[in-house]
Amino acid sequence: MSSTPTHLRIHQYAGLQPGPRLLVTSAVHGNEIHGTRAMAEIMRQLDAGELTLRRGTLTLVPIVNPLAHQLNRREGDRNLNRNLRPPVVAQDFEDRIARVLCPLIAQHNGILDLHSFQGNGPAFAMIGPRNNSGELEPFAQEATESALAAALGVTRIVEGWLSTYALGIARRQQRSHDGSRRASLISDPHYGVGTTEYMRSTGGWAITLECGQHLDPNGPEVARLAILRTLVFLGMLDASAVEPHRPAQPPEVLQLHDVIDREDMGDQFAREWASFDAIETGQLIGTRASGEAVLAPGAGRIVFPNVKSQPGTEWFYLARPSDRQLP
Known part of the structure; x- marks a missing residue:
């Protein structure tokens, strides 16, 4: 019988010149591993000298939820990409991950979070809100997220995540529930907050890239190119490291x-x-x-x-x- 994982595997490449601090994550949902495979190739290329980090710090976490990954399913005890915050008292495995993950996120300027989805369809990116000073998700990095999302090579970009969740949670709070931890979590106003929302709450920028269907054989390459294009966008790699994205038409938003x-x-x-x-x-x-x-x-x-x-x-x-x- 497999034991419960007790650590996260974190890889870091520190350039000798100062620059951005980029965090790349995958398998936040354990069965979404296109980014996991892409990072293995990126690390091989860096270690072999095929890629050269010019400046800044690149942190790679290929498997953010090792319990869910070990079980080959979306969640371990619960959905890590909801209710993400440092717990006062850890009540489940995902809480224990959050104790490590949240401070790690806060140490970086931005995050590229790599996912996949159940149905069929092409890859797409999800970005945060417009610049605002509101209560729900105050933000000042709209220009960075918009420009980076447009450079990733996807044909579709989606916004409006947290504000949409707020509507859904308001409805849930009007329904009676059984008092269980699960019921409390899914009706918590914090429920829409995952890796990217937490990064924005620290003042950073964030992109979620849905790399295609879970078993799409092209998914790892979509993820790898996205990592390279992000590094080039940030000036951390030479532009020659990846073919530039030349879309036939602008992405649908x-x-x-x-x-x-x-x-x-x-x-x-x-x-x-x-x-x-x-x-x-x-x-x-x-x-x-x-x-x-x-x-x-x-x-x-x-x-x-x-x-x-x-x-x-x-x-x-x-x-x-x-x-x-x-x-």
Whole structure:
């Protein structure tokens, strides 16, 4: 029987000239390993002298959640990429990771967090809010995130994560729950905060790159090129280290605006949805166990439809075109 992991493996390359401090993470969800494989190749190239770090500090964490990775599933005891903060008292394995991960994040200027997704579709990036001084997610790094996301080579960029979560959590708080730790976590106002949101709370910038479907054979190369393009963007590698991204057209930018929870395991989708499938106003998305139809409130896209979601957690998201301008 495998024992519970007791450490995180962290690799760091310190340039001899001062510069940005970049953190790259993968397997925050244990079965999402495109970034894990990409980092192995990046480290090989650095160690062999095929890549030269010009300046700054590069920190690589190939497996952020070793318990979930060992179990080959998304979570260990719970979802590490929600409720991420240093715990006062550690109550689960992910809390113990947070004790190490949160200070590590705070030591860096920015994070590239590499993920993958369940359904089919091309890679896409997720970025933070516009510059603002509001209560939910005050931020001043909009220009950096927009420019870097545009340089990564994806055809789609998504914004609006934390503000969308706030809507969903408000609904959850209106529902009664059983008083369990799980129920408390998913209705906590902090629930939408993961690696990138925590980085922004420290004043840094953050990009989530969804590198494709979990088993997409091209995923590790998508992740590797993203790491190299980020390093070039930051001036940490020579531009010759990677082919520049020359898009035929600018990326599509979408804004998440709502998240719909599954209420019962009997809730069923009307069809097999994939992320970014188009939906029309009034279109049937699914049916509740009660027989109630779940209809699209407006035209847009469905994002992260999850047939495996548990009652009380995210079933799917809704997105619409954004007016955000990229460099």
